Amino acid sequence: MVRTPSCDKNGVKKGTWTPEEDKKLVDYITRYGHWNWRLLPKFAGLARCGKSCRLRWLNYLRPNLKRGNYTKEEEETIIKLHRHMGNRWSAIAAQMPGRTDNEIKNHWHTNLKKRSQQESLSNTPKDQVPIEPTSITPSQSFNTTQDSPSSQSSSNITLCKTFTNSQSLALEDEFAFLDADTDLVCGNFWFEPYMLDISYFPPSEPEYFSPFFDAQLWSYDN
DNA sequence: AATAGGGGCAACCGCCCAACA
DNA sequence: GTGTTGGGCGGTTGCCCCTAT
Numbered sequence: 378m379v380r381t382p383s384c385d386k387n388g389v390k391k392g393t394w395t396p397e398e399d400k401k402l403v404d405y406i407t408r409y410g411h412w413n414w415r416l417l418p419k420f421a422g423l424a425r426c427g428k429s430c431r432l433r434w435l436n437y438l439r440p441n442l443k444r445g446n447y448t449k450e451e452e453e454t455i456i457k458l459h460r461h462m463g464n465r466w467s468a469i470a471a472q473m474p475g476r477t478d479n480e481i482k483n484h485w486h487t488n489l490k491k492r493s494q495q496e497s498l499s500n501t502p503k504d505q506v507p508i509e510p511t512s513i514t515p516s517q518s519f520n521t522t523q524d525s526p527s528s529q530s531s532s533n534i535t536l537c538k539t540f541t542n543s544q545s546l547a548l549e550d551e552f553a554f555l556d557a558d559t560d561l562v563c564g565n566f567w568f569e570p571y572m573l574d575i576s577y578f579p580p581s582e583p584e585y586f587s588p589f590f591d592a593q594l595w596s597y598d599n
Numbered sequence: 600a601a602t603a604g605g606g607g608c609a610a611c612c613g614c615c616c617a618a619c620a
Numbered sequence: 621g622t623g624t625t626g627g628g629c630g631g632t633t634g635c636c637c638c639t640a641t
Contacts, residue, residue, distance in 0.1 A: 393609070393635095415626060431627075432610070467629060478629075483608050 390424040394433055398423055402430055403438050436477045443475035447484060455481055456493050 394402075405421035411434065414427035423430060436442075447455075451473065458469045466478035466485075473481065 391611075413626080426611095427626080428612090428628095429610075435628095436609080464630065479609080482630075487607055 389426050389429075391429070394437075398425070399433070399438060402434060406434060406438075432479075436479045441475055442477065447488075451476070452484075452489060452492075455485060456489055459485065459489075459493070 401421050401423055405417065409420075411417060411431070414431045417423075417427055418425045418430050421430070425433075454473060455469060458472055462468050464482075466482045470476055470478040470481050
């Protein structure tokens with residue numbers, strides 16, 4: 378797929394990444410780490426916004442990513458996790474090493490959504506109204522915008538109540554641990570979707586920090 | 600052989616939150 | 621307490637490919 382390259386009014390390039398851009402980004406992060414996404418493209422010699430660099434790195438360039446077809450097991454896992462979590466793709470991705478939230482989200486919308494709906498319909502008795510898999514999600518237990526899932530302090534309690542009291546939720550399979558271990562649910566599992574990525578943090582050698590100090594000078598100059 | 604339409608997926612957009620000054 | 625900034629996330633868009641007609 379080749380998306381037509383374009384630039385916005387600030388000269389920031391948009392569209393498909395070229396192999397040259399990928400190489401620049403990989404080379405830079407491998408050497409210096411992603412110490413600041415906003416400034417990184419300037420130092421890496423890329424005419425991209427920081428968000429674009431971050432997305433490209435996280436979804437396609439970072440190591441240990443699985444590419445290609447999903448296994449049957451992976452698809453089953455996605456369906457089950459989605460049944461419990463709803464559209465919390467980052468949390469789902471955190472349970473699937475090597476897969477990214479964007480990739481899982483795409484795969485869901487293109488393949489698994491229909492399948493999941495068909496399965497739920499086929500499993501529904503005739504006199505029962507089918508329930509859309511995403512109709513009950515953890516996020517919907519929050520009352521206001523400040524109670525979004527990532528608003529940890531107040532919403533953890535609500536979320537925990539939702540799950541510890543939700544005996545009606547089907548937790549019959551290997552995901553029963555979600556219900557059994559409330560510390561897990563209230564702690565790292567739900568609200569720390571990504572493990573801390575320190576694999577590309579710059580080593581504590583002075584030379585590797587030079588971009589950081591350069592960045593400070595740069596920001597003072599601008 | 601031509602082409603219309605849907606599928607697949609990379610990338611962007613906009614919002615939210617936490618950290619910090 | 622308030623404003624700013626960077627990072628993270630889910631939703632959506634847009635373009636190419638494939639297939640049916």
